[in-house]
């Protein structure tokens with residue numbers, strides 16, 4: 001039987017585009033990303049990225065009649081972190097040549113999510129172990145650190161992202177044909193396509209819930225206190241799947257509120273998340289947004305784009321205040337050389353930056 005998507009595809013190609021494609025973010029020829037017959041001059045076009053270099057051509061077509069898969073478009077053998085795909089800019093998340101970290105605005109500057117480079121070069125602690133880069137896992141553990149134990153097919157994603165049923169799509173619900181606005185909610189396929197994986201519809205519709213935020217157009221290749229992503233946060237409690245729109249709820253979906261426990265005396269036993277930066281004590285010294293140590297904001301609206309001043313008493317500590325989502329040159333995918341401070345940063349070989357002191361201003 002003919003694949004339903006193929007029928008839709010032909011339908012679109014003959015020009016009867018349904019309204020949803022009127023707000024397409026994707027521009028350029030369909031053929032820079034799709035292949036009708038998986039054949040050019042008799043040879044297959046469809047291919048997957050090989051971490052050892054080059055590509056593997058595939059005689060079987062790829063889903064959605066794409067020329068390649070997630071890694072095929074979002075990886076590079078060089079160090080440049082924004083690629084070109086038939087005139088369309090493509091953010092690179094896996095460079096086999098080491099990109100620049102911390103980001104310095106150059107063309108090889110690591111993007112906001114970090115990079116899977118160090119997962120390959122330094123090991124599992126330096127990035128999420130994703131399918132296609134990490135060794136494939138056949139029997140995933142029941143949970144990620146801090147997460148609820150799962151059974152059966154639920155151990156994919158929750159226990160490992162290195163299975164063919166998880167990988168990039170363990171976190172992302174890709175929506176390349178919609179969006180284009182800097183402020184991303186459901187209409188734009190959610191912030192960085194972080195729609196709910198649990199609520200992903202079977203048709204081509206967007207997930208009803210997802211992460212809200214404001215997208216820097218260069219994916220933070222050149223971030224500053226006046227040019228950066230804006231992440232939605234929430235103090236919770238969380239009850240379902242991304243109903244808060246918070247990027248922390250995305251992480252918490254697999255990790256629980258890692259670091260968030262307090263004793264009954266309200267003494268913190270692990271580092272707090274989803275708590276407001278107090279407008280008191282040492283925190284009054286925290287004034288300017290630092291994209292190396294971001295905070296999350298409640299109820300993000302377009303007016304929050306590139307906000308420069310921290311709103312103490314409201315802006316929140318986030319998982320991504322300290323971690324990169326994909327990977328970094330530091331263990332536990334940390335954003336700076338936490339373990340090296342106050343010595344020499346083992347990656348940059350410069351005096352280590354103290355990211356903790358961006359908030360804890362007495363500790364600098």
Ligand code: HEC
Pocket residue numbers: 005008009012013026027028029030031032033034064066085088174175176177204
């Ligand atoms: C820059 C790359 C790119 C270009 C150009 C592109 N597409 Fe796509 N297309 C994708 C990706 C990636 C997917 C997989 C689903 C997703 O991520 O949205 C996709 C999915 C689809 C689907 C499956 C339905 C869906 O939305 O999931 C159809 C149909 C489609 N594309 C048609 C087209 C047509 C027609 C054109 C030309 C007007 C086009 N595409 C141009 C990347 C592209």
Ligand code: HEC
Pocket residue numbers: 025026032033034066067068069070071072073074085088089090091168169172174175176177191192193215
């Ligand atoms: C055929 C090439 C192609 C494939 C395959 C592809 N992408 Fe993309 N992707 C692009 C391009 C081009 C962009 C930049 C334009 C855009 O934002 O839609 C992009 C953008 C993105 C973004 C950033 C969106 C934003 O807010 O800027 C994410 C996240 C993403 N892709 C994830 C994925 C995942 C996950 C897969 C696999 C399911 C995938 N992509 C497959 C070409 C591709």
Ligand code: HEC
Pocket residue numbers: 148150153154155156157158165166169170171195196197198199240241242249250251252253254
């Ligand atoms: C394809 C990856 C994937 C699979 C498979 C998967 N999950 Fe999830 N799950 C996620 C992600 C990602 C989140 C975070 C929220 C979101 O994106 O929907 C999540 C969140 C959750 C949450 C909310 C957080 C919490 O702990 O209360 C529950 C409950 C849950 N999943 C249960 C399950 C169960 C039960 C199964 C098996 C039937 C399952 N998941 C299979 C990716 C997955």
Ligand code: HEC
Pocket residue numbers: 070071074091092093111112113114128130161167168169170171172192194219229247320325326
């Ligand atoms: C553990 C969840 C998770 C997995 C797995 C994951 N991503 Fe992401 N990705 C994110 C988050 C969160 C962001 C937003 C980062 C930010 O803005 O700080 C992101 C951002 C992106 C972006 C935008 C560029 C950037 O760095 O901000 C692209 C492109 C992307 N992801 C592609 C991929 C691809 C391709 C894969 C698989 C190889 C993948 N992601 C696997 C969570 C994930």
Ligand code: HEC
Pocket residue numbers: 124125126127128129130143144145157158159160161170171247250251252253254255319320323324325331332333
């Ligand atoms: C779909 C489930 C899932 C989501 C969502 C998720 N993680 Fe993970 N995470 C895992 C799994 C599984 C592991 C253990 C194996 C590995 O490293 O991939 C892990 C490991 C980690 C580690 C330990 C370092 C390492 O590589 O071993 C950190 C830190 C981490 N995650 C942070 C985050 C942050 C921050 C977010 C949100 C941006 C997030 N995770 C979202 C599944 C998830």
Ligand code: HEC
Pocket residue numbers: 145146248251252255256257258259271272273317318319320321322323331332334338
């Ligand atoms: C204030 C900074 C900070 C915040 C906020 C933070 N973490 Fe961490 N996290 C760390 C540090 C530091 C480590 C590593 C400890 C070490 O290696 O000495 C770590 C380690 C981890 C690990 C690895 C544990 C292991 O067993 O390998 C996971 C998973 C993790 N964090 C998830 C999260 C999640 C999910 C959130 C948000 C709910 C979060 N973190 C928020 C600083 C932070």
Ligand code: HEC
Pocket residue numbers: 267268271272275276277278293294295316317318321322338355356357358359360
């Ligand atoms: C994004 C801002 C931010 C960053 C980065 C940050 N912290 Fe915190 N930290 C806080 C906030 C807010 C609290 C809670 C303060 C309160 O409620 O009184 C806190 C509490 C703590 C506490 C508990 C103090 C107590 O009252 O029990 C310790 C210890 C701590 N942080 C250490 C660290 C270390 C070590 C790092 C670096 C790995 C770090 N913090 C990074 C914001 C931050």
